[in-house]
Amino acid sequence: xxxxxxxxTALLPRLHxxxxxxxxxxxxxxxxxxxxxxxxxxxxxxxxxxxxDVLARGLRxxxxxxxxxxxxxGQGPVPRLRRLLEARHGLETRAVLTDLYPNAEAAGRAxxxxxxxxxxxxxxxxxxxxxxxxxxxxxxxxxxxxEEVREVLEDAQRRGEAIAAFEVVHRTPGAVLGTxxxxxxxxxxxxxxxxxTPLRLLLTYAVPVAPxxxxxxxxxxxxxxxxxEELKAITRTLQRPDYAWEVGEVREKGKGAVTYVxxxxxxxxxx
Numbered sequence: 027x028x029x030x031x032x033x034x035t036a037l038l039p040r041l042h043x044x045x046x047x048x049x050x051x052x053x054x055x056x057x058x059x060x061x062x063x064x065x066x067x068x069x070x071x072x073x074x075x076x077x078x079d080v081l082a083r084g085l086r087x088x089x090x091x092x093x094x095x096x097x098x099x100g101q102g103p104v105p106r107l108r109r110l111l112e113a114r115h116g117l118e119t120r121a122v123l124t125d126l127y128p129n130a131e132a133a134g135r136a137x138x139x140x141x142x143x144x145x146x147x148x149x150x151x152x153x154x155x156x157x158x159x160x161x162x163x164x165x166x167x168x169x170x171x172x173e174e175v176r177e178v179l180e181d182a183q184r185r186g187e188a189i190a191a192f193e194v195v196h197r198t199p200g201a202v203l204g205t206x207x208x209x210x211x212x213x214x215x216x217x218x219x220x221x222x223t224p225l226r227l228l229l230t231y232a233v234p235v236a237p238x239x240x241x242x243x244x245x246x247x248x249x250x251x252x253x254x255e256e257l258k259a260i261t262r263t264l265q266r267p268d269y270a271w272e273v274g275e276v277r278e279k280g281k282g283a284v285t286y287v288x289x290x291x292x293x294x295x296x297x
Contacts, residue, residue, distance in 0.1 A: 038197050041249040042171055046239050058129050059226055059236045061099030063212060066219045068103040074164055076276040076284045077192045078107060082115040084160050087290035088188035091119050092159030096150040097166035098123035100132040105141065122157065124148035151177040163191040168250040175252065176260050179289060183269050186291050193285045197251040205244040209237035257287050268292050
């Protein structure tokens with residue numbers, strides 16, 4: 027059990043249980059079933075749409091047009107958010123997708139659509155210096171313990187890069203109970219996943235590996251989630267005059283709250 031600042035005020039203590047997708051031994055084919063599902067859900071339902079305004083502010087503060095996405099999995103919401111950034115804010119962006127366990131099949135589809143997806147593993151705590159651009163993470167912070175979250179944020183700050191991390195999992199009793207619905211959602215959304223392979227159908231409907239694995243990881247994700255006050259406690263330890271931190275929640279009508287951390291370099295005007 028972790029005990030960051032403000033833990034005593036939380037209704038549920040943070041439990042850093044094991045998540046299947048984090049394990050190096052987890053079969054790549056089964057991990058891809060999960061990451062492809064999460065990409066489909068985030069795209070079809072637009073669960074991260076509320077992040078667009080925060081992303082736009084971060085991009086403008088950074089002065090760049092490149093998103094370096096960390097923990098991309100099956101591409102995540104980045105393709106959809108790039109379209110929304112252009113439609114809502116007139117910002118044309120390029121994106122580089124990365125992951126500690128790259129999804130080779132998703133990478134191929136991303137490249138066909140004109141988005142880079144690096145084939146080599148990238149650790150969000152130690153991003154290669156040649157990867158320049160605003161860093162993003164979507165539903166990835168809960169994979170890290172509090173001290174590791176600090177490493178992720180501090181690495182961006184040290185390099186002078188903007189960073190924005192977004193979470194739609196929340197550590198509440200309601201969210202924990204909501205994970206009981208995950209197997210049904212997997213059954214419902216699987217026909218929408220492309221490509222719809224025989225292996226995916228087999229491990230979803232005949233042998234329910236994907237529904238059960240996603241249900242377990244969903245439960246663990248809620249118990250691992252960092253509350254906004256805990257994230258604020260972490261960013262307070264990173265305060266510097268040349269870098270600004272912001273933690274909050276945003277929401278779009280009809281959709282759940284999105285917790286975010288935004289870090290941006292402060293550019294002082296010169297006479």
